[in-house]
Amino acid sequence: MEDRLKILVVDDDPLIRELIQVYLEEEFIVIHAENGLEAIEKVQTDKPSLVLLDIMLPKFNGWEVCKQIRTFCQVPIIMVSAKGEEIDKILGLELGAEDYITKPFSPRELLARVKAQIRRSLIGTEVKKGFSHSTGLGNRISDAILDLPGLQINFIKYQVLLNGLEVVLTTKEFDLLVFLTRNRGQVFTREQLLNKVWGFDYAGDTRAVDSAIKRLRKKINNEEKNHIFIHTVRGIGYRFEVPNQ
Structure with a gap:
């Protein structure tokens, strides 16, 4: 076989x-x-x-x-x-x-x-579906590429560019980033992210979410330049926002 x-x-x-x-x-x-x-x-x-x-x-x-x-x-x-x-x-x-x-x-x-x-x-591409509409914010969204200010996600190549430079992500980091960008502005608890990205049958716990968020922040956030995509909502969870929007 x-x-x-x-x-x-x-x-x-x-x-x-x-x-x-x-x-x-x-x-x-x-x-x-x-x-x-x-x-x-x-x-x-x-x-x-x-x-x-x-x-x-x-x-x-x-x-x-x-x-x-x-x-x-x-x-x-x-x-x-x-x-x-x-x-x-x-x-x-x-x-x-x-x-x-x-x-x-x-x-x-x-x-x-x-x-x-x-x-x-x-089947991680499931969280990459539904990007065929316009956001009304001047960002181009297609089946292949999500283009946000300072951040570009290529769903076909599993590629992320931050200010034109490639960011290397694990599969789970990529899936988490795609889910957050698809639902930017919304706040999600750790449990919601665990269920939506890892799946209801995942045998681990919410520490997996915290670890993945920590890695993502390190890779795409730049606090010195106030270039922050992923925010903590104290006592609740996390949300994704595009800087200066």
Whole structure:
């Protein structure tokens, strides 16, 4: 079945790698890496549809691998670790991972999380639909490009330009940005954003929203120039506004 999607399993324990392969191989092509350096190389050469990434690895730990992958690729990443501390989960999300699963995990939970992330990466274009009208504010909106003052989003290329310079976003950051721009001016709670962007079946919590918002702000906000797109509404959530409008 050559049309099956490819999953990269990164773990230095061969038994864990084999066990995960048993869980997934009926629906996916499973490839392996046993250290961080090999993982980075295989993401570049094999172009998997998702990475299951252990934290405790030789030759770069999982956090460093996640950080390096995000410099050249937006493949969905699920961190897999025996560590269950809150700070570990938050760090993984802030580095760009889409989800986090703690060992030991059930085969059903692992498969569900993998399917959920792949489904969202494949149908993330859903939040990009409906841009065929005019805003009445002098901004051009088409099926391919949303052009706002200082910010341009190309939905076909998954490309974001800030003042003409490309901004590299993860898939989830991109989907979140598109949703916020589509609903600019509206205030959304963390729970609403989690449901709208991550989906009702997402197994995580609202910290994923806070982490993604934090990364987006760092990438597109410039407080020194008063160039602020994403605003916090204290006690409620977040909203997107175009500066000087």
